[in-house]
Amino acid sequence: MKVDMKLGLKDVPGSLLWALEPISLHGGNIVSVLHSRNGKDPVSVQIGFRVKDQKSLDLIKKDMKKHTIHLTEILVEGRKYYSKKTLSIIFIGHIIDKDVLETIDRINEAGLVSSIDVLMPSPEEKSSVMLNIDVDNGNIKRLNKTILGICKEKQFLLIRSL
Amino acid sequence: MKTKEINLVIIGFGVIGKGFAEVLADKHDFLRANYGVDLKVTAICERDGSVVCKKGIDLDNVVELSLNNNLKAHENWTTLKSLDVINKIRSDIVLELTPSNIETGQPGLTHIKESLKRGMCVVTSNKAPLAVEFSQLQKLAKNSGAELRYEATVGGALPLINLRKHALQVNNINSVQGILNGTCNYVLTKMADEYVSMDVALKEAQNLGIAEADPSYDINGIDTGAKVVILANSLLGMDVSFKDVAVTGISDVTTEAIELARKHNHVIKLIGDVERLDVSPRLVPINHPLNVSGTLNAVTISTDIARDITVIGPGAGGKETSSSLFSDIIDIIRSK
Numbered sequence: 001m002k003v004d005m006k007l008g009l010k011d012v013p014g015s016l017l018w019a020l021e022p023i024s025l026h027g028g029n030i031v032s033v034l035h036s037r038n039g040k041d042p043v044s045v046q047i048g049f050r051v052k053d054q055k056s057l058d059l060i061k062k063d064m065k066k067h068t069i070h071l072t073e074i075l076v077e078g079r080k081y082y083s084k085k086t087l088s089i090i091f092i093g094h095i096i097d098k099d100v101l102e103t104i105d106r107i108n109e110a111g112l113v114s115s116i117d118v119l120m121p122s123p124e125e126k127s128s129v130m131l132n133i134d135v136d137n138g139n140i141k142r143l144n145k146t147i148l149g150i151c152k153e154k155q156f157l158l159i160r161s162l
Numbered sequence: 163m164k165t166k167e168i169n170l171v172i173i174g175f176g177v178i179g180k181g182f183a184e185v186l187a188d189k190h191d192f193l194r195a196n197y198g199v200d201l202k203v204t205a206i207c208e209r210d211g212s213v214v215c216k217k218g219i220d221l222d223n224v225v226e227l228s229l230n231n232n233l234k235a236h237e238n239w240t241t242l243k244s245l246d247v248i249n250k251i252r253s254d255i256v257l258e259l260t261p262s263n264i265e266t267g268q269p270g271l272t273h274i275k276e277s278l279k280r281g282m283c284v285v286t287s288n289k290a291p292l293a294v295e296f297s298q299l300q301k302l303a304k305n306s307g308a309e310l311r312y313e314a315t316v317g318g319a320l321p322l323i324n325l326r327k328h329a330l331q332v333n334n335i336n337s338v339q340g341i342l343n344g345t346c347n348y349v350l351t352k353m354a355d356e357y358v359s360m361d362v363a364l365k366e367a368q369n370l371g372i373a374e375a376d377p378s379y380d381i382n383g384i385d386t387g388a389k390v391v392i393l394a395n396s397l398l399g400m401d402v403s404f405k406d407v408a409v410t411g412i413s414d415v416t417t418e419a420i421e422l423a424r425k426h427n428h429v430i431k432l433i434g435d436v437e438r439l440d441v442s443p444r445l446v447p448i449n450h451p452l453n454v455s456g457t458l459n460a461v462t463i464s465t466d467i468a469r470d471i472t473v474i475g476p477g478a479g480g481k482e483t484s485s486s487l488f489s490d491i492i493d494i495i496r497s498k
């Protein structure tokens with residue numbers, strides 16, 4: 001995948017090399033380096049590179065953090081990138097009766113339901129549903145608000161992850 | 163080592179009071195040899211009267227009488243009520259061990275206030291007064307110059323408040339969360355291990371004396387909520403009371419939910435989340451340190467320097483909880 005990374009570097013010798021090291025270490029293939037030196041410190045640098053998968057990108061980000069490099073923006077295939085997280089939750093209530101598709105659609109506005117596991121003891125009794133939801137780090141607050149709203153409205157008991 | 167005589171008054175002689183007395187009878191000489199204190203119980207107050215003996219009460223004898231519901235037969239039994247004893251008998255430390263009433267904090271709240279006003283230090287296992295009037299009680303203690311200590315109010319035997327005080331001084335505490343109610347943990351563990359309903363698990367807990375006849379206080383999360391208040395105020399420097407905590411208990415947790423959690427390598431635990439002032443059932447990964455079973459309590463303190471410290475142990479029991487009472491008592495004596 002194609003990655004564009006914007007970062008701020010201290011204007012001292014060797015800092016660019018220090019910033020590029022994690023990329024090559026984790027198999028990144030550097031395509032371009034744009035260095036806008038306009039007397040400011042930190043200097044703004046844009047690096048374009050190709051990397052095998054998200055795991056390698058996460059490792060690069062982790063090492064850059066270790067190198068105390070300040071990342072200002074990451075674009076993957078031209079789109080703003082956030083690290084993803086998977087949240088697991090359980091709903092207890094009349095989940096199917098209370099329009100389960102609408103529930104999922106609403107959650108999908110803030111994240112993405114990637115799996116759903118349902119246990120229904122009998123049609124009259126409450127069912128228990130476990131959902132895995134992928135969410136961008138930047139969207140977690142919105143997702144939580146959506147989930148709490150659904151629970152209040154449809155009278156579900158929510159069991160969140162720690 | 164020079165021995166210091168310390169007079170104690172015990173108010174409330176139930177599970178904790180008797181547990182404390184038994185341990186003191188057993189450890190009296192150990193405490194004298196190692197800490198230079200001669201701990202003497204000069205009064206024990208129950209609801210309808212008190213045993214008072216300035217020379218010091220024979221603890222083995224009083225525990226036996228109380229176990230036989232026959233405290234009134236004690237040769238030093240009087241009709242003095244707890245407040246009469248606080249007013250008339252000078253002691254160094256008052257142990258407030260009466261039942262917790264989370265709505266009013268009484269009778270403990272008055273016992274603590276009156277003792278502090280008279281300059282007597284208080285050590286308590288009763289969470290209600292602190293959950294209801296934490297900051298007022300701290301102020302009163304400060305103004306009176308007497309100490310108010312409450313390690314035993316949260317997590318029974320677990321050192322939490324004193325751990326922070328004596329071993330985590332340099333740390334900023336970012337969050338505190340954990341299992342603070344042994345009854346709920348027993349019920350949820352039983353449901354998960356044996357795939358039984360909440361009713362069956364609760365019945366067994368009652369038969370074993372783990373759950374009260376009316377377990378609503380525990381099961382509805384109220385007990386955990388009161389403990390969250392105490393930890394929020396004492397470990398995170400907040401100024402909150404019980405009404406500030408969002409509380410959801412475990413009564414609606416189904417066996418199916420527990421099964422789903424297990425299928426996905428999780429368990430369900432009632433978690434007191436102190437930073438968020440929230441009590442609710444939560445999904446805990448199976449290999450997480452907070453996944454403790456039975457009646458155990460477990461608390462993770464997340465700090466900036468030491469990182470995560472998890473304390474696990476018995477959250478209830480007369481003798482076990484007395485460990486925390488002694489920790490407070492010894493601390494007070496050392497600072498005097």
Ligand SMILES: NC(=O)c1ccc[n+]([C@@H]2O[C@H](COP(=O)([O-])OP(=O)(O)OC[C@H]3O[C@@H](n4cnc5c(N)ncnc54)[C@H](OP(=O)(O)O)[C@@H]3O)[C@@H](O)[C@H]2O)c1
Nearest residue numbers: 174175176177178208209259260261262269287288478479
């Ligand atoms: N049990 C535990 O493992 C544990 C652990 C940590 C903290 N705690 C807390 O410690 C406190 C004591 O617990 P516990 O288990 O010992 O309770 P308990 O067995 O019910 O004992 C409380 C005792 O206080 C007496 N009492 C009630 N009102 C009184 C009054 N106005 N003046 C004097 N005595 C009075 C009760 O007498 P009657 O029987 O006549 O009512 C009873 O003997 C509670 O606040 C509890 O939440 C308990």
